[in-house]
Amino acid sequence: MTGIEEVAHAAGVSTATVSRALSGRGRLSEATRARVRAAAADLGYVVSAAASTLASGRAENIGVIVPLLDRWFFATVLDGIAAQLAPRGYDMTLYNLTDDPAQRRNLFETSLRRRRVDGLIVLSVELSADELRQLDDLPVPVVGLGVPHAELNGLRVDDTAVGRLATEHLLELGHRDIVHLGWSLPDDAGETLDIPTRRRRGFAQAMTDAGVTAPRFVAADFTVDGARRVARDLLAGPDAPTAIFAASDEMAYGVLSAARELGIELPGRLSVIGVDGHELGSLFDLTTIAQFPHAQGERAGQAVLAALGVDGVPMPSASLPFELVARGSTAPPR
Amino acid sequence: MTGIEEVAHAAGVSTATVSRALSGRGRLSEATRARVRAAAADLGYVVSAAASTLASGRAENIGVIVPLLDRWFFATVLDGIAAQLAPRGYDMTLYNLTDDPAQRRNLFETSLRRRRVDGLIVLSVELSADELRQLDDLPVPVVGLGVPHAELNGLRVDDTAVGRLATEHLLELGHRDIVHLGWSLPDDAGETLDIPTRRRRGFAQAMTDAGVTAPRFVAADFTVDGARRVARDLLAGPDAPTAIFAASDEMAYGVLSAARELGIELPGRLSVIGVDGHELGSLFDLTTIAQFPHAQGERAGQAVLAALGVDGVPMPSASLPFELVARGSTAPPR
DNA sequence: CTGAAAGCGCTTACAG
């Protein structure tokens, strides 16, 4: 493959000048710059990433730590990140963080420390104190997105407000008998950034504000099937509510499925609201609190680039937008 | 950050020995290896990716070219790829290939030529002759997955057989009036690996074999909404078929949605079959031809690793499995 | 089995 020497020779300059012309760093006469670029294009020369990184300390690569690659939400966030990075010449390297302790240790102790990336984005994962410390020790900026740790400089949605908004929508329609399907830390956990817990607290606050004394909460895991099972029991039982606030759209799908199975018609006998703004929501006619994962990804991308001092990228605000999308799955109770 | 010299000093050996101990290349006494590893762990030393790559020519990184990051199918394939790469110490760098000509040129002419990756996986994209040549010129193995170019060494499903299988399922149920919703190159395009075209040809073959003279084909784009619009017209018209074979599950969802809107009940008045094995298929009770994207990703990962000669990774077979999953959306016509 | 040293292909501080 052609090297920088050949380009220097072809353009009649030194390799230092070639480097400057191609990177755009340092002053250079326009004429020289143009001549070098032409020569490089001619020879099909592209700077070697490894050599450039070693010499400059810049990798032009951002690492992204993702818990689940195959969830719509995360995939869409990734798309948003990529949309910000690619035009600025940054590559994106993915690190899948599983629950396997050995894999996690390997990621934090080895993979991330190879200096392959200039910055890191961490998506919605729960980290141990040790892992947080290891992230902090890395010599690169780290941006969290939906990460429940105040120690990590991050972007987040006000999830308490999300929980409150969803609940208020149901309350305004006239529902009183509402069940929240989600997940939560114990009440004595204190102030927390844990997303499901905050959604549940927003729910509890809104219900209490509306004068409902014992807001009903049912735990389920964050999957279609988990929610379906739990909702089936709930809806078939004697205490079936008139409305369900599911902590995610995929959980809401599970509820819809259980309702269909039991012949419970929506929104006549049951209202359902989810959270996320899932792409198939309109297909199910599902009311939801949209939270724009693509835009979230873009912001996270901007945040790392801004932290790296990339020209023309301002640091975005840390607070992420959300919005009620009212559709046909919610209506006043009969 | 600690360098190799410090480890060498701590272990009382040369940097050459440290390199050998940590990479596992070259012979070394077990005692020395252990001593060096202990020293490295002690100091928290990790080899610099850039330096190692520059010196060795190995990046331990695989590039993946994806058309759409936020489609379930591709996200799941990525997950499968990552599952193969990570345990072997390979990172995965994503390259999003859009339709924007400038972005494409930049990807092929610059990004991919930086020598950042040891191998490349290309997912389901249509490439120009020029782009194919540029891939071929790269000094790394390239594996295609669902790529419609025979020039590219790749893994693929027998899409003609998929189209035939879906159609035969409907025929066996007794349907004759079947519409295929998909996309297709003109019939005079000759032998092709284009996926939608091959599905359509499989459909046409099966119909012809069954004695149906003019198999009905309707073009729609590969989205929920595109299929919904087309299906609405089709199902509301005088020539509504008794069954629809949609070229993807997401298209099938669009058909289901149109049917629901028109009050056409399934599978009584309409049978629907899709292709993919989408994660929400069971929720919709959708009959489909599953094609296991996670396993496809794993195979693609294995294929690059095998091409790189990574120990213990055999080259997987190029032909990918698929399978009829019969659910409630298909039944004999009334 | 182990080490001294060249070399991987760039970038940049320094000098002019």
Added chain:
DNA sequence: CTGAAAGCGCTTACAG
């Protein structure tokens, strides 16, 4: 504005 040269931090062919 441009160049000579040191240096980034490893790996490996060669020698012993």
